Amino acid sequence: MSPRGYAARPYDEWSPDEQDTxxxxxxxxxxxxxxxxxxxxxxxxxxxxxxxxxxxxxxxxxxxxxxxxxxxxxxxxxxxxxxxxxxxxxxxxxxxxxxxxxxxxxxxxxAVCSHCGDLPPCREVFMDRVMAIEGKRIDFEMRLVHGACHGCGQAVTPREHSMLFPGDNLIRPDLGSNTAVFHTRHSCLPLALAYQERWLAADDSRTPRLGDGARQPRKRDQMT
Known part of the structure; x- marks a missing residue:
């Protein structure tokens, strides 16, 4: 399972569970x-x-x-x-x-935690949550194979719009260069954009491939 549900809101940034805010x-x-x-x-x-x-x-x-x-x-x-x-x-x-x-x-x-006085989730519970999600994320990433979308884990087919990020694979270096590919559909796009931030930070000469100012992705704009 992909941890895509946590892409829009980073899971390691705390916010209270309280809903009536x-x-x-x-x-x-x-x-x-x-x-x-x-x-x-x-x-x-x-x-x-x-x-x-x-x-x-x-x-x-x-x-x-x-x-x-x-x-x-x-x-x-x-x-x-x-x-x-x-x-x-x-x-x-x-x-x-x-x-x-x-x-x-x-x-x-x-509400506050009866043990430490923190707002729920308290630090201890929050860190447990983060570690659990990290474990799932690592397991997901280790299951990625060549040609799989790094957002959902499913194969990227020639019929689907996708985006390849050239250069070293920042998630799975062992897969080789030019292997970090994502579907650009709604469910995978947040993780693709998150990866793009890391990809841009790794080389100042790079320009965005997704988002405002970037060209539209094409079918087979992926691994060759």
């Missing part, structure tokens, strides 16, 4: 809001505008690159975020985030 930006958030942050429920005590004279260089450069819009309403302006872990007496912390930064707001009644 909403998304707000730093500029929209109100005091008393509890958000999911690094496994913990984070209480936003208040937000605070930062004087332009006190902006960090990175924010100033981004503002200038944007054409120096009204700095008081620009969605990239920095805000101080005063926060602490919810339902604790931890010292108040102050972070900085752009006004457009998106937070995942938890419902009034949210």
């Amino acid at each position: 909403t998304v707000v930006t730093a500029a929209e958030i109100v005091p008393g809001t509890v958000v999911a942050w690094n496994y913990k429920p984070l209480l936003i005590v208040r937000t605070e505008e930062i004087n332009l004279a006190n902006w960090k260089t990175s924010f100033v450069q981004a503002w200038q690159a944007a054409g120096e819009p009204d700095h008081e309403t620009w969605n990239g302006r920095p805000l101080y975020i005063h926060n602490r872990t919810d339902r604790t007496k931890d010292p108040l912390k102050v972070g900085t985030a752009p006004a457009s930064w998106k937070y995942l707001v938890l419902p009034k009644h949210y």
